[in-house]
Amino acid sequence: MKIGFTLKPRNGNILDFENQVQDLENIGAGSAEIPLYELDVISGKKIIQDELNLLQNITGKSKLKFSIHGSMSVNLLDEEYLNDHIEVLKKEIEVCSILDVNILVTHFGHTSLETSKNQTKYNQLISIQKEKYFELAKIAKKYGVILCIENIFPYTSGHYTALPSEVSKNISEINHPNAKTTIDFSHAYINCNLQSKDLISELETMAPHTEHLHVHDSFGKFKTMDTYIFPEDITYGQGDIHLPLGWGDIPFDKIFSTLNLKKDIFFNFELTHRYKKYYSQNIEKAKKLISLMK
Template sequence: MNSNKIISSVGFSTPTGKGNFDTLEAGLRHISNLGADAAELSIYAEEMISGGRVIGGRLQRLTEITRKFDLRFSVHGQIVSNFMDREHLDLQKAVVRSMIEICNSVGAGVLVHHSGTAPILAKTRTTDLDQMERDALAEISDYARRHGVRIALENIFSMGDEQYRQTPAEVAETVRHIASPHVCGLIDFSHAYIESTRLGLDWCDEIRAMAPVTGHLHVHDSFGLPYTMTNFYHPAEATALGIGDLHLPIGWGDIPWAEIFDELTFLPDTTLIMEIGEDRFSHEQAESLALARDLADRVNNRRKAA
């Protein structure tokens, strides 16, 4: 841990290779060559776990690859990880435990875990869903503690009123309720922007509520527009219209990054990860890295001056 800084490392998420470790290794080499400090391993697509159990041979291969690079690693868990999934909760927890074991093996101190979701039906009690997620997180946090890993609970957006998601401020309350040093918040700024627009909330207030419990950041740009249409033939069409979770380079959307990072602070030793893929934006990544380092400096220099 480097507690001398609030934002201690800046980097990118790796491309998804769908089980092809050559893609992962090439992605890490690209991130390293850019001069980044950190990489988030998108291993949910790498066939690392089977039926809740880690596949030893593939974990060995992953470990061999990561040892080639002087980067700080985090791991992005399953996109479908969901502690509000009553039907599959035991399976969900088994996979998260395996993800924690993978983190431990590759020296990743953070596991990204999506906040829960469930359909809103006539008999749905959202307080029951919240409690189910809190109970599962409390249980898993002890497993994370024993493996030296911190779970970063990420705020997500809903696709419509029939889907329950916690707002960023509610995600922060979940983290506070767990009250474990092995569970922190993860602010995804674009997700917060989209969900706040959808619900008519002040999105700056929402991320202000999360910031004090946040130890991991996902940065990518957008216009905060919910998915009022989804039938895009190509991702570039969504970009052209400015609709949805676009994962754009910094400055391509309208998120006021400088204002945010001039105001907010986070937990010590926070990592800033840009989910800006080289498959689409390899030529823009270097500029985004420079801009992200400036954002980190805004936070860190303010702490020095305090």
């Protein structure tokens, strides 16, 4: 697997990546994820060539393999802004192609809890999303890009999003070689606990479709209590808190010894720079997890 970390620009500054990429190479990482959602490479659904050139200059000189995480706001279950989401995804596919990056991470859609309980309406939205994903996968294929659709969790108590098994079912029905998945283990853990589902069983359904992993620890607890600042969510162990491996209680040993994952995919840590001092340690932990695979 290609073990790496998400790059973290300060205030969208692409030039920050230069040292970060070098640091990752120095500690033996093999990959990095570019957070396109934090950059100004796309403005008003148009590519800003100056920004793209800066990014291309950095990636082109690196030995790392890169993936790209597209806009967090893309939501193909959103009827009102569906066309906007599609246009943004198309531009992100173009950016991937120009940078010679073949993995574009994008989120599975989400909707209101109320809408999800109206089965007819929800099924209609899911059908539209599948149709659009198929069309986008065809475009992605022309550009040599794979859409890696990520399982998420409800961001508020009024939201609903699919469990890993539903994501897997949708990908099977889309049935296109350029529509695959990203497993986010913490997202799955939180959503499975919310819906009283078994984490391992749910993840097993996604594994055959998976080309990219988002790895970070948590306690699988949906955030219900207000805190003064984000670090206090860590103190209380709630929410999607992006911890180093072993700081939460996701059963990673069991996951990697059970799931039938491909061995040449991206193993990407989503850790902030507050944990940079633990990056090397987490690479070693990743290698141990990979050694547990079938």
